Amino acid sequence: MLIGIEAQQKGTLLLGNEAVAQGLLDEGATYFAGYPGTPSTEIIEYVFKTNKSESIVVHWSSNEAVAFEEAAAAAISGEYAVFTAKHVGLNVAADPFMTLAYMGVRGAMVICVADDPSMHSSQNEQDTRWYGRLAHLPVLEPTDPENAYEWARRALQLSYKIKLPVILRLTTRVSHGLSSIKFAPPISKPKQDYTKDPSRFVSLPSNARKNKLRLNKAFSEVEEEIENPIYYKKSLSTPQHSLGIISAGTAASYCEELQADLPFDLFISYVTHPLPKNALTKFMQQHSEILVVEELDPVIEGDLKQLAYERKIETNIVGKQYIPLNYELGLENIENAIRDLLGLEKPEVIEIPLNNSDIIVRPPTFCAGCPHRATYYDLNKALKHQDVIFSNDIGCYSLGALPPFNDADSLLCMGASIGMAVGYSEIFPDKTIVATIGDSTFWHSGVTALSNAIWHNSNILVVVMDNSTTAMTGTQENPSTNNTLNILETAKGMGALAWQVNSFENKELVQIIREKVKLPGVKVLVAKQPCVIYENHLNKEREIPPKGVIKVDMDKCTLCELCVSDLNCSALSLQNGEIIVDGAQCNGCEFCATICPRDAFSLEVRTNE
Amino acid sequence: MNNLQINIVGVGGQGTISIGRLLLQTGLIQEYNIRGNETHGMSQRGGSVNFQVRVGQFKGVLIPNSGADIILATEPMEAVRWINSLKPDGIVISDKHAVIPAIVNVTKQKYPKLEKLIDYVRMKTNNIILIPAMKIARSYNNDKAANLVLLGALLQVTPLFDPNILRSLIKEKWPRMAESNTICFDAGIRYVQTNYPDYVKNRSKLIQDNPV
Ligand code: SF4
Ligand code: SF4
Numbered sequence: 001m002l003i004g005i006e007a008q009q010k011g012t013l014l015l016g017n018e019a020v021a022q023g024l025l026d027e028g029a030t031y032f033a034g035y036p037g038t039p040s041t042e043i044i045e046y047v048f049k050t051n052k053s054e055s056i057v058v059h060w061s062s063n064e065a066v067a068f069e070e071a072a073a074a075a076i077s078g079e080y081a082v083f084t085a086k087h088v089g090l091n092v093a094a095d096p097f098m099t100l101a102y103m104g105v106r107g108a109m110v111i112c113v114a115d116d117p118s119m120h121s122s123q124n125e126q127d128t129r130w131y132g133r134l135a136h137l138p139v140l141e142p143t144d145p146e147n148a149y150e151w152a153r154r155a156l157q158l159s160y161k162i163k164l165p166v167i168l169r170l171t172t173r174v175s176h177g178l179s180s181i182k183f184a185p186p187i188s189k190p191k192q193d194y195t196k197d198p199s200r201f202v203s204l205p206s207n208a209r210k211n212k213l214r215l216n217k218a219f220s221e222v223e224e225e226i227e228n229p230i231y232y233k234k235s236l237s238t239p240q241h242s243l244g245i246i247s248a249g250t251a252a253s254y255c256e257e258l259q260a261d262l263p264f265d266l267f268i269s270y271v272t273h274p275l276p277k278n279a280l281t282k283f284m285q286q287h288s289e290i291l292v293v294e295e296l297d298p299v300i301e302g303d304l305k306q307l308a309y310e311r312k313i314e315t316n317i318v319g320k321q322y323i324p325l326n327y328e329l330g331l332e333n334i335e336n337a338i339r340d341l342l343g344l345e346k347p348e349v350i351e352i353p354l355n356n357s358d359i360i361v362r363p364p365t366f367c368a369g370c371p372h373r374a375t376y377y378d379l380n381k382a383l384k385h386q387d388v389i390f391s392n393d394i395g396c397y398s399l400g401a402l403p404p405f406n407d408a409d410s411l412l413c414m415g416a417s418i419g420m421a422v423g424y425s426e427i428f429p430d431k432t433i434v435a436t437i438g439d440s441t442f443w444h445s446g447v448t449a450l451s452n453a454i455w456h457n458s459n460i461l462v463v464v465m466d467n468s469t470t471a472m473t474g475t476q477e478n479p480s481t482n483n484t485l486n487i488l489e490t491a492k493g494m495g496a497l498a499w500q501v502n503s504f505e506n507k508e509l510v511q512i513i514r515e516k517v518k519l520p521g522v523k524v525l526v527a528k529q530p531c532v533i534y535e536n537h538l539n540k541e542r543e544i545p546p547k548g549v550i551k552v553d554m555d556k557c558t559l560c561e562l563c564v565s566d567l568n569c570s571a572l573s574l575q576n577g578e579i580i581v582d583g584a585q586c587n588g589c590e591f592c593a594t595i596c597p598r599d600a601f602s603l604e605v606r607t608n609e
Numbered sequence: 610m611n612n613l614q615i616n617i618v619g620v621g622g623q624g625t626i627s628i629g630r631l632l633l634q635t636g637l638i639q640e641y642n643i644r645g646n647e648t649h650g651m652s653q654r655g656g657s658v659n660f661q662v663r664v665g666q667f668k669g670v671l672i673p674n675s676g677a678d679i680i681l682a683t684e685p686m687e688a689v690r691w692i693n694s695l696k697p698d699g700i701v702i703s704d705k706h707a708v709i710p711a712i713v714n715v716t717k718q719k720y721p722k723l724e725k726l727i728d729y730v731r732m733k734t735n736n737i738i739l740i741p742a743m744k745i746a747r748s749y750n751n752d753k754a755a756n757l758v759l760l761g762a763l764l765q766v767t768p769l770f771d772p773n774i775l776r777s778l779i780k781e782k783w784p785r786m787a788e789s790n791t792i793c794f795d796a797g798i799r800y801v802q803t804n805y806p807d808y809v810k811n812r813s814k815l816i817q818d819n820p821v
């Protein structure tokens with residue numbers, strides 16, 4: 001979680017996301033709102049860390065829809081607003097998003113959405129560029145972290161000029177790529193007074209019909225605007241090659257690199273909706289063969305084929321026939337596609353086959369000392385003899401889906417654990433239905449699902465693993481942070497039976513689960529204990545020393561393996577008939593000591609460091 | 610200008626991001642054209658992670674298959690997992706210290722012997738530099754600096770990065786651990802000088818072979 005270490009000479013080392021944030025700040029952005037989600041999180045984190053101005057609002061919001069609404073209010077009031085989310089986050093904000101397009105903005109608004117091709121940290125790899133087409137909004141795309149700064153600024157400029165929100169579409173390799181970023185002088189946004197304009201901003205049908213025409217008109221202005229050569233980059237050789245490649249986003253950065261070795265001309269469009277039709281028409285007319293290189297869906301390809309048909313352009317357009325449809329692209333698969341198309345020999349690559357039994361997969365695991373691990377351990381002990389359906393959710397606790405816990409029958413999207421639990425309870429009245437959800441996800445969308453469950457008096461147990469932070473994305477704050485909002489009281493107030501237990505109180509937790517799980521109606525159990533990463537971080541700030549490291553007394557240990565197999569703490573392993581503690585990992589939570597039937601563990605307080 | 614691609618691989622939490630960032634920062638100060646890419650999100654939780662460093666006339670942030678000149682591994686099984694990212698006859702620098710995935714306690718799989726892992730690497734290259742980095746760091750009572758031992762080792766294999774700049778960046782980044790961390794870094798340098806002198810002698814060659 002390092003940010004921009006200043007360099008003396010040549011720019012500043014930044015993540016693409018940080019470059020975006022700096023660009024937006026330098027262009028005069030005044031309101032930032034978002035919900036954390038990989039790979040988008042560092043945009044707002046950077047603003048939190050670097051911004052000293054009182055006049056700039058920065059919020060993590062409860063979910064993407066409300067974040068979008070906050071930013072929308074700012075943008076229609078004349079502010080320069082920024083919304084950030086991961087790709088699936090825009091689904092949550094899709095409702096306000098679609099109608100704000102009709103209203104447009106009075107200041108400016110940039111919708112920063114980071115897609116995750118290959119699903120490094122996501123449940124799908126949907127292509128946000130479709131959203132631009134759905135809402136009739138422009139989509140801008142940097143190609144690498146280096147030009148992310150510039151395109152963030154241009155996105156705000158364009159939005160202010162045409163009075164529409166603008167989508168800045170990022171992908172994992174732009175967001176989490178690093179480069180040296182050079183800043184341009186900052187400017188302030190133009191001042192605007194607020195005047196009421198209900199005929200535009202109150203979306204009653206009569207106004208919406210007028211707004212639709214307004215949107216059409218603004219969009220045709222965008223189409224004109226983006227024919228300006230700043231929005232694309234052409235590199236043509238003389239004489240021209242017969243192959244022309246049209247590309248955008250990360251894929252374009254690889255094409256640029258490959259141009260040194262392969263014979264083709266290149267057109268990079270930094271706007272992928274709408275496309276600069278006139279410039280592209282000319283480029284297509286100059287080449288007998290066009291290859292569209294884009295990551296994920298054939299969005300540009302479809303538009304170009306339509307354009308060629310309408311304008312009777314005589315060229316052969318290919319794309320997904322050669323370029324993979326799924327997962328992120330890399331230099332090698334683009335190079336192979338170009339060589340295939342040109343009938344050139346492909347470089348020979350020796351792939352060493354790796355045997356799975358030697359090179360063991362290393363899935364992510366809970367951190368050593370993570371309270372979620374303790375909660376899943378307790379759940380499995382308490383419900384051992386029951387027929388359970390586990391409805392899981394999105395966060396660090398999703399890892400409970402993996403061995404040794406295997407506590408997930410399904411995991412769909414944010415907040416779905418409780419919504420789906422209601423469905424399961426209707427279909428399987430004889431089974432035990434358990435929803436597992438974290439605090440941030442509870443406030444994000446679990447709380448509405450809980451109202452539904454209580455309303456329908458569903459027989460479900462909701463286990464909220466409240467660690468007071470949005471941990472998966474790197475410990476951002478949420479309504480539970482600093483106990484600002486209280487999940488136990490909320491659940492009680494809504495009418496559920498509810499209890500709260502310290503996640504490390506093994507006996508109490510197991511007992512409550514066993515006793516209460518069969519009661520009728522909605523039961524909410526809040527397992528509370530801070531995320532160990534978050535706590536370590538706070539302790540460091542407050543100069544509180546670490547708790548210590550656990551020690552094993554092998555004379556007492558009978559090798560029952562509860563701690564290594566059933567709990568599976570990543571700081572513990574069984575090597576040559578001995579339990580070994582990895583001192584660098586152990587966080588001294590003492591949960592292993594709590595469950596050890598032989599009392600073989602004891603905490604040794606750390607002295608060095 | 611020369612080019613160099615390094616794939617830094619390891620296990621979430623071992624400090625691969627830290628050393629990757631230090632290298633990029635050094636490159637930036639030395640006015641190289643740099644690109645990097647880091648892992649965020651899910652796999653950071655004890656999963657397999659990597660950090661890619663590209664120095665030279667590159668645009669993209671990812672190293673292609675068989676494109677890395679060097680794999681710098683903070684864990685030996687991870688060196689093998691990423692072996693297909695290495696150029697034929699590229700260099701592998703790895704800690705000998707194994708981090709056994711907790712999952713083997715459940716699946717009862719056996720973590721392979723170091724020799725077995727090296728056999729895999731040999732299918733791609735004989736340039737293997739093994740460093741007891743964790744052991745060295747431990748001997749200075751500074752487990753967390755095993756990554757810096759490896760960083761020191763790397764600097765003996767390529768002349769591209771100025772060790773003095775790195776030393777001052779290390780001190781700046783961890784002011785409280787400044788002394789112990791630089792000791793570990795220097796120990797990495799010394800280890801390669803003593804045990805793999807040929808690489809130190811030939812280190813400019815790696816760069817000359819790679820003109821842009
Ligand atoms: S980051 Fe926090 S919540 Fe996530 S696995 Fe680690 S300790 Fe658990
Ligand atoms: S005290 Fe035990 S359970 Fe807790 S982190 Fe250390 S080894 Fe793991």
